[in-house]
Ligand code: HEM
């Protein structure tokens with residue numbers, strides 16, 4: 001605090017070395033500890049988030065395959081899982097309480113640890129300084145703290161999986177009284193306590209990150225990088241961070257009151273409850289209050305998860321269609337609209353809590369409005385692709401896959417947004433299908449697309465393309481096979497989070513469908529190891545990356561192939577144009593870097609740009 | 624592609640204009656305050672939601688809140704004087720006013736504690752009878768927690784002043800501390816007004 005560096009960019013400058021980084025092993029000084037562990041370099045922190053995210057994704061995926069086995073093949077003898085699950089397998093059967101715990105942890109891990117920390121943590125960290133032309137984040141130290149808070153949170157959450165009473169089991173939304181009373185389920189004791197502590201740390205991590213991202217985007221752009229020249233990735237990360245700053249504190253309040261109810265005996269959420277005929281001391285609490293607080297975070301959270309993926313997609317689709325993104329300003333406008341709306345629709349998760357139907361129709365109205373900016377984005381992706389010289393890189397395929405999921409999952413959102421229809425569909429597999437397509441799969445595809453696209457910048461090597469194509473097609477087809485059928489079980493009324501389909505006559509007919517879904521889920525999960533292998537193998541053995549493998553315009557491709565701390569050797573480049581000058585008529589190449597001034601592209605300048613060159617020439621002559 | 628138009632042309636072409644930029648630390652401080660605002664906004668909204676559901680036991684607010692409010696407003700003034708003196712390089716003045724500020728801050732916490740004693744005296748507990756009381760404890764307690772962090776911040780800056788690290792050319796630290804302190808002052812006034820209105 002004492003050290004006033006009004007321009008931190010210069011302060012970090014000293015770290016950048018004067019020589020070229022052609023060699024992989026040409027690193028700056030610093031011990032292993034400061035370089036790879038407690039690094040303040042945004043690129044290293046990004047990789048830490050990414051690798052942690054991959055780790056969590058494997059855990060989260062494993063949990064889902066186990067409970068998919070239970071749903072699809074309820075008669076399987078699961079004794080083979082005894083070495084891992086121990087007492088949770090009883091006589092070859094999965095313990096129903098543990099089933100709930102696994103569903104809960106699957107949701108928590110995927111939403112927060114993979115798609116929030118793994119996605120924003122990786123790409124906001126990696127791309128913000130590189131694409132706006134900054135040496136590092138506004139505060140490298142806070143950035144490092146952000147990762148280590150996340151790490152501590154991860155450790156606690158992971159440990160909670162292994163305690164004897166099992167992890168939290170009240171659903172990722174942790175509604176009280178399930179989450180508030182240790183008597184409710186084994187996992188509601190210590191497991192829940194650990195969940196709350198882990199999430200409190202997670203929130204701190206997320207806030208530190210978000211504050212840094214916003215502050216960096218606003219204050220540390222290089223010369224010429226006006227707001228309307230920012231790549232859409234940055235716009236998306238920027239608004240994601242704003243949503244985080246405004247919504248995560250609310251989850252913290254909700255969790256705090258829950259902690260008081262759990263361990264001090266207050267009655268914020270707990271009303272008169274009898275357990276085994278005995279009354280609990282709590283009176284007058286409101287479980288609905290918790291839902292309001294939770295969903296005030298919960299709904300924005302789904303956009304925290306999705307927006308970065310959409311930003312990544314915008315960039316990758318424009319680059320690989322060799323066309324300017326269609327409707328740049330409309331894209332920014334719709335991100336803003338989504339951000340704003342995301343704060344005033346939360347009660348669509350609560351239509352059936354007995355809320356006033358009039359209030360319900362107001363929230364229904366607001367909810368359905370979100371379809372407009374969402375549709376703007378979807379159409380803009382399609383129109384960008386339209387007649388482009390499409391290059392089907394694996395990153396591009398995953399981005400197109402995202403658009404597909406965004407549309408098919410978004411449509412069911414419009415169905416669910418109707419408060420009357422939601423009476424039938426709420427808490428059924430229809431909702432599960434909806435959000436796994438639009439949030440789970442779409443964001444996951446955005447994240448994977450981002451890895452395929454920026455891997456060369458991260459590690460200086462290329463991922464194997466063939467494996468990438470196989471990975472894409474298996475995952476894309478797999479995801480639809482898994483989630484599409486769930487719409488039918490949902491419409492038929494099967495409730496989510498139930499241990500068994502077979503114990504109800506009405507749903508017995510879905511047995512085959514469920515077996516199919518489970519098979520598809522397991523195949524899709526296994527296919528992900530192609531990616532994991534490709535990822536770790538290519539870090540060490542991949543083909544060496546050229547400087548600008550995708551022939552893209554943005555600033556990160558002007559850094560050395562293996563950028564050191566400080567990103568650019570020498571001065572930070574200046575920016576003269578927007579990032580989407582692809583296939584500009586009259587230009588020599590089909591892309592023009594943001595660092596190319598208009599005076600260097602006289603043959604392709606448009607009317608306004610010609611005037612600009614003349615004006616500057618005039619003013620130069622004048623001076 | 625005849626209708627191709629680059630929408631992004633702005634005033635300059637070859638001259639890259641510097642972008643707007645505030646001090647990132649100052650900016651981050653404001654973002655942090657925003658997230659604190661959200662914590663209290665959600666708690667007070669929760670208060671209203673819960674109150675509207677009935678089963679709400681009203682009680683008198685501790686009259687001592689008026690005293691605590693005055694103490695906190697005074698401390699805001701003294702902190703601001705310290706900041707003002709730092710800008711003019713009157714370091715001795717800075718030290719004095721910063722110490723007074725932290726003492727007033729501690730005084731605020733002590734009187735807030737007496738407000739809790741008063742509450743216990745009229746049988747309003749954190750745990751037990753009615754959640755109306757619990758809310759009051761949570762709101763004041765969380766605010767006090769933030770104020771403790773602000774006092775620590777003030778003390779750090781005071782130490783730095785003794786080390787000649789705070790002066791007109793190195794004003795950021797004390798400026799941030801002033802901002803935080805004013806913010807917590809305003810936050811308390813909001814909470815007090817809110818409680819007066821909604822209790
Ligand atoms: C057109 C836009 C959308 C509309 C109208 C919409 C509407 C809804 C509604 C009404 C529900 C509640 C269903 C119920 O529980 O009965 C819901 C659930 C959900 N939506 Fe959407 N949605 C939209 C887009 C999205 C997007 C873009 C995401 C994520 C990126 C998303 C993620 C979720 C999640 C995670 C849930 C389930 C939460 C849970 O209960 O566990 N939705 N959606």
Ligand SMILES: [Cu+2]
Nearest residue numbers: 299346348349
């Ligand atoms: Cu929602």
